[in-house]
């Protein structure tokens with residue numbers, strides 16, 4: 001492992017979220033179309049999934065397409081959707097080799113039918129793998145997720161005419177992936193320092209790691225460096241030190 005000595009097993013984050021930023025700038029710097037950056041971003045995602053699995057990360061959330069990304073040009077949106085339909089299920093040998101189970105968060109209903117089918121297909125294809133669970137956040141927005149959660153509860157309650165106040169645990173259990181623990185660590189590449197609507201309910205106590213390196217340049221050792229940085233932090237969840 002890179003760095004200074006082995007990581008303590010207890011100090012490895014269980015759930016890591018990644019905001020994979022910088023694909024466009026990576027391509028522009030090489031006078032390539034932005035789509036080449038996304039293509040390289042996909043390769044980086046595979047490297048990091050492998051690194052995460054090897055490090056003992058059990059859950060990895062990748063922010064692949066946000067509810068705000070629809071505002072990009074039609075060509076770029078089409079390319080990103082094509083990347084999903086063209087590659088997601090084709091990577092089955094990779095999922096099998098690394099032991100990756102894929103799940104999804106976000107509003108599946110509002111994605112094109114081909115993308116929906118690809119996502120449902122990969123979820124079914126990888127159900128039996130269990131070394132790492134990779135959450136593909138696609139058409140995902142934190143506020144949108146909370147709203148959908150509240151609306152699910154509201155609909156259920158209308159049926160049952162239930163009138164007790166809603167508590168935090170009920171809301172959490174209606175989120176897209178109720179069995180996922182909150183992220184311990186959120187990594188953002190590409191130099192920006194914000195969450196951009198990523199897992200905003202779940203990140204209340206996440207440790208944040210920002211890095212200037214653009215996503216397509218990320219490799220195995222970058223992931224290890226982030227985990228090592230996390231392992232040195234003291235977390236107190238609002239309690240005293």
Ligand code: FPP
Pocket residue numbers: 020021022023024025026038039041042045062063064065066069083084190215
């Ligand atoms: C942000 O870079 C990246 C995205 C909006 C797309 C993320 C997609 C990938 C990394 C491909 C991997 C896909 C899967 C299915 C795992 P940006 O375009 O905002 O870059 P910029 O800030 O330099 O313009």
